[in-house]
Amino acid sequence: MARDKEETKARILAAVGKLLAESGFKQLGVNAIAREAGVDKVLIYRYFENLPSLLQTFGKEGNYWITVEELIEDETAVDAESLADWMVLLLTRFMYDLQERPITQEIMCWELLQGNELTHELATVRDQVAIESLEFLKQKYSFPPDKDIPAISTVLIAGIVYLVMRTKVSNTFLGIDFSSSAGWQRIERAITSLLQTIVENDG
Numbered sequence: 001m002a003r004d005k006e007e008t009k010a011r012i013l014a015a016v017g018k019l020l021a022e023s024g025f026k027q028l029g030v031n032a033i034a035r036e037a038g039v040d041k042v043l044i045y046r047y048f049e050n051l052p053s054l055l056q057t058f059g060k061e062g063n064y065w066i067t068v069e070e071l072i073e074d075e076t077a078v079d080a081e082s083l084a085d086w087m088v089l090l091l092t093r094f095m096y097d098l099q100e101r102p103i104t105q106e107i108m109c110w111e112l113l114q115g116n117e118l119t120h121e122l123a124t125v126r127d128q129v130a131i132e133s134l135e136f137l138k139q140k141y142s143f144p145p146d147k148d149i150p151a152i153s154t155v156l157i158a159g160i161v162y163l164v165m166r167t168k169v170s171n172t173f174l175g176i177d178f179s180s181s182a183g184w185q186r187i188e189r190a191i192t193s194l195l196q197t198i199v200e201n202d203g
Contacts (some may be wrong), residue, residue: 009047011037013062016054021103024110025118059125064104066097068132083141084199087153088192090133094188095160105165130157135199147199156191163187 015036019028030051034041048054053143058064071090080086097102111119134150163173171179176186 005047008037008043012044012047013058013127014040016058017062017064017103017107020110021106024107025114025116028118035187052117055118055121056125059122064101064122065126065129066094068129068136070097071129071133072136080186082199083137083143083149083194086137086140087149087195087199088188090137091153091156091191091195092188094157095164095184095191096199098160098164099167099184105168108161108165144199149199152195152198156194160187161173 012033015033016028018031019036028051030041030044033054034044044054050059071093078086078089080089107122111122130153134153137143137149163178166173166177171177178182
């Protein structure tokens with residue numbers, strides 16, 4: 001019985017991802033999700049309470065966004081000895097992970113066009129991962145008082161998200177070819193150079 005419940009929940013979460021990627025947030029509703037998942041809509045309310053709660057669960061459990069645990073995986077084996085090193089590691093892991101989530105990319109494109117209370121639920125999940133990642137860094141290193149690490153992180157994360165999403169319409173930006181690994185390696189080196197210069201290995 002428990003397994004049936006988990007399988008049904010997984011089908012519902014998969015249906016949410018599929019519908020969001022195909023048609024965005026305006027068409028998303030409990031009836032449409034139930035049809036796509038092949039379940040009675042009563043089960044959606046039973047397992048998830050309401051649509052915003054379902055979106056939150058999808059954001060956390062629906063293979064939508066990288067988790068903090070995945071970002072800091074193999075912490076003890078990582079060759080990172082400074083705040084700058086760790087920021088580079090987390091940002092590049094995020095960059096390459098997002099490239100492997102085409103459904104997430106589609107959903108984020110829709111989100112830019114259809115901002116509403118439902119898009120807010122997924123944004124909250126993403127923000128929480130970023131906040132928890134910063135807390136992880138703060139526990140390892142004291143943030144330099146003259147460096148606004150959250151703001152620096154925000155600019156770099158936004159740049160990464162833009163570049164990944166832009167590849168859906170164009171493989172090049174400012175002459176850099178993102179259809180090959182060489183282009184992304186250039187961005188990784190740029191992130192490293194920027195953080196080593198800005199953060200200066202403080203900590």
